[in-house]
Amino acid sequence: MDAKFAVIAGSGGYDILRNGDFGTNLECKKIPTPFGESAPIHRFSKDGINFLFLSRHGEERYSISAPFVNYRANIWALKECEVERIISWSGPGIINIGFSVGDFVLPHDIIDETKNRQYTFFEKKGIGFIRHKSPFCKETREALIKTFHELNLKFHNNGVYVCTQGPRLETAAEINKYKISGGDLVGMTLIPETFLARELEMCYAPICYLTNFAEGISDRPFKKGELFEGMINNDEQKKASFSCKRFPVIIRKSIELIQNLERNCSCKNAMHRYKKDGIISEDWRSWIQ
Numbered sequence: 001m002d003a004k005f006a007v008i009a010g011s012g013g014y015d016i017l018r019n020g021d022f023g024t025n026l027e028c029k030k031i032p033t034p035f036g037e038s039a040p041i042h043r044f045s046k047d048g049i050n051f052l053f054l055s056r057h058g059e060e061r062y063s064i065s066a067p068f069v070n071y072r073a074n075i076w077a078l079k080e081c082e083v084e085r086i087i088s089w090s091g092p093g094i095i096n097i098g099f100s101v102g103d104f105v106l107p108h109d110i111i112d113e114t115k116n117r118q119y120t121f122f123e124k125k126g127i128g129f130i131r132h133k134s135p136f137c138k139e140t141r142e143a144l145i146k147t148f149h150e151l152n153l154k155f156h157n158n159g160v161y162v163c164t165q166g167p168r169l170e171t172a173a174e175i176n177k178y179k180i181s182g183g184d185l186v187g188m189t190l191i192p193e194t195f196l197a198r199e200l201e202m203c204y205a206p207i208c209y210l211t212n213f214a215e216g217i218s219d220r221p222f223k224k225g226e227l228f229e230g231m232i233n234n235d236e237q238k239k240a241s242f243s244c245k246r247f248p249v250i251i252r253k254s255i256e257l258i259q260n261l262e263r264n265c266s267c268k269n270a271m272h273r274y275k276k277d278g279i280i281s282e283d284w285r286s287w288i289q
């Protein structure tokens, strides 16, 4: 089930598996990897747009929370399928008050506030000192920026994503710390996904749609039984849901633009230094096993 492009979707993204927006779901497989079985990987193809799709939190509701996603198995499996570029879809919260619920953000940088995840494929290997001046693929990001312009959707082309451990939500003091540190949005899923993709020389770029104001950014009373216990009101839920429904059209346009791009970014040479020095071979599987 080979394809050069993959979409990793967060909560809500799995709806496309049922609503048929991408045409026929041609194939679905869980791929065995040295780190266990991957999440199901689906292959879609319609009108010349071909890509793989993986839902990181499960395919019914939110069955796997962020700390428990098998990131290494998922990224390994996509590499095994010969994926070169990954677009990530997720719905984080707002730290920067210049942003509104329902807005789209294309983050350009990231702060790691996670703990005890599996951050590397290169355990006890002495390799993997990879520069992260641009943690997300610049070339893929440029294509995403063009996508939003062409679709005439309101978006922010920069933002610092703070990745927290979860599954609990953050305290107001933590959010204040992230704000002082330069964070614009807060979520739980892009790490270690983006770092693992870089280790296997794949491009990775996120699209975020904003779902709520983070704790302490907008004062909200506790409401029992409601989503995030009242952190998000009905109007905001509608706005977030409306943006989430744009997912198929955004992904379709993104892949249409990306699939015509020559791959000239530095991601594909992330491990070149080690290859040049004879420390690893060209066969990426041998870097790990």
Ligand SMILES: [Zn+2]
Residues within 6 Å of the ligand: 137, 138, 139, 140, 202, 203, 204, 265, 266, 267, 268
């Ligand atoms: Zn790249």
